[in-house]
Amino acid sequence: MNEISKIQPKEAFEWGLRESHGFDKGVIHEIQRAAETGIYRIRGFGAKREVPTFDDLVFLGASISRYALEGYRERCDTSVTLGTRYAKKPIELAIPVTIAGMSFGSLSANAKEALGRGASQMGTSTTTGDGGMTPEEREHSTQLVYQYLPSRYGMNPDDLRKADAIEIVVGQGAKPGGGGMLLGQKITERVGQMRTLPVGIDQRSACRHPDWTGPDDLAIKIRELREITSWEKPIYIKCGAARPYYDTMLAVKAGADVVVIDGMQGGTAATQDVFIEHVGLPTLAAVRMAVEALDELNMRGKVQLIVSGGIRSGADVAKAMAMGADAVAIGTAALIAIGDNDPKWEKEYREIGSGAGYWEDYQAGNDPAGISTQDPELSSRLDPALAGRKLANYLSVLTLEAQTLARANGKSDLRNLEPEDMAAMTVEAAAMAGVPLAGTSWIPGVDTAAR
């Protein structure tokens, strides 16, 4: 080191350092962690890498040729009916935002109750998860979707008949092709009993259904579930965004009432980081592909499409619907709304090596907010009534925001939003969403001249 650098202040010295793009501090830390422990990284939350999202689309708004509707005065409908194809009792939702399936086990009973209360206040549905149906959530959810998962934990015909709809889970966006994971501390006596598992084990659920594989079997499975529930309940098929075009086609052909497509940003309670970040397509691309399949089968409006994975705002809701979704589902945002990652627990998040807003290091069940935990003391911190109220507020904001955007585009119903109301900000988004790049009529991969 020469004389001059020695006398420079520390900051100036650091300015001369150049962090590697490929081996940034996070990457170096992960290599060190892997070398230390020999175990892959498991965490909650969805993909953290940057991917094209609905933020890369804008609405055009009203103009001379499209006139706007008055906010607050002119109606903008938000209701949606799911399951009109075969179910004798379709689901009627007041708003097109549903609560996604999150298991009791990954979440505390109080958190499940809060989700049910908030959703019910707003006239929408909530969903069970990889751990069966709890009385708390059934009691507090006016419309409850019962998940039919590969693990079949707690599966029984009584709960099936108590449900308002059935969701066959083929996969989820955070890990298309991966099964559930619930780490030791979360398998308490009650959770273990519901899942028929020994207390304290690290549960890795099955990734494939035990009694069917492929689309032809699926059609028979759907038939069986309908026979057991007298053809009353809508049957949803949920897929991670692996091959959304083919998966949607096959789900429709197998007899689904509703298709749920969950993009790679979709949240999870606990999954290998490598799975979360490297498997599946972004929600933005997945919606378009699913809608294309429905259009091709002439099934738009007959089979409903629910989209999830990274929905945060009314803008996301409106854009997903403009692309052709009938409704969206939220997981992560709902947990934040009921109080997860609240900075008021910052000190305790730090103590477990995390921080509010990072969703790291509490997949094993020590969430200070009392949501992603089975610890009785921690979960007693969550007041289900208050938390439910917060969720209702948040759902209300999502709806008002989506209505604001719909009216600005002259739509008296959220379902009337269409791709033609939007432009893309990047070439990638234009290609994925099938929406022209702003200022052009160009959609990469589409011969617009021939249209």
Place this chain on the structure above:
Amino acid sequence: MNAHSNIAVIDLDDTDLTAANQSLQSKNGTEQNAHMRVVNPRGSHALAVGIDAPVDIEIDGNTGYFCAGMNKAARITVKGNAGQAVAENMMSGEVRVTGDASQAAGATAHGGLLVIEGNAGSRCGISLKGADIVVGGDIGHMSCFMAQAGRVVVLGDAGDALGDSLYETRIYVRGKVKSLGADCVEKEMRDEHRGELAELLQTAGFGDADPKEFRRYGSARNLYNFNIDNVGAY
């Protein structure tokens, strides 16, 4: 009146599946007994599913997928062979197949007894959650995969990878086991095991089989918690 006059007969040649199932489910939620017979099943899928009453059902012929699925309380006999996943997710009652059963017989079943008098295909008792399964013949590969609770008795041989990733299901096999799956080991047969086995054999109608000829298999419980030293087994 002869003994058969109060048996309701459902002929699948002139009744559609949903109507047939509705008749079979007509006592659901009650404690009422009834005796019903299904003829001409011709491999129908999803037959006699979702029954929740202590009724007796006899199916004369072969059935397709998911026969007797989610059964509660009913005693269902298939006089013939059963397709994929017979008695899947059964809760209670008894399902008997006089012939062979295809793959995933008794998958995820929580309770009750499934008897297969012939052979069962691969993945018999997959993810079993508390039911008992007794197979008169052989079972195929990957049987009892991830089985969590309940008991499986095999009078013949077992295929490859028996009991892979097993939890707490106890497996008794009289014949040869081609290979054991990850974390499945042979365990000592103690009196209590011979006792429960004798009882199971008796109930299933194989009372003349000698429990002393069986070996017991169960979980080594090494994979219950993630341990880097077991990485080769994952």
